[in-house]
Amino acid sequence: MLTINIHEAKTHFSRFVEKAAAGEEIIIAKAGKPIAKLVPLHSLPSHRNLGMFKGQLNVPEDFDAALPKNVAMLFENGPIEPFSEDR
Helix, strand or coil: CEEEEHHHHHHCHHHHHHHHHCCCCEEEEECCEEEEEECCCCCCCCCCCCCCCCCCCCCCCCCCCCCCHHHHHHHHHCCCCCCCCCC
């Protein structure tokens, strides 16, 4: 895995994009500390067929109704996951 600094990445960006497209992973560092990874895109998103479930699903009339108070309280006052000391 190749590691480069930000200046080098900016100067030779197209070269590194070509290397990534060929399968190489490139780490970009700032002051010697890795901050980003340039990786190959393995596959493009597939074409979506909109409406493919038309007539097969039932959306209830109250789909967008307010949640019951006890459920809403779980969202508003429940624990934040994953727990982090930074919060």
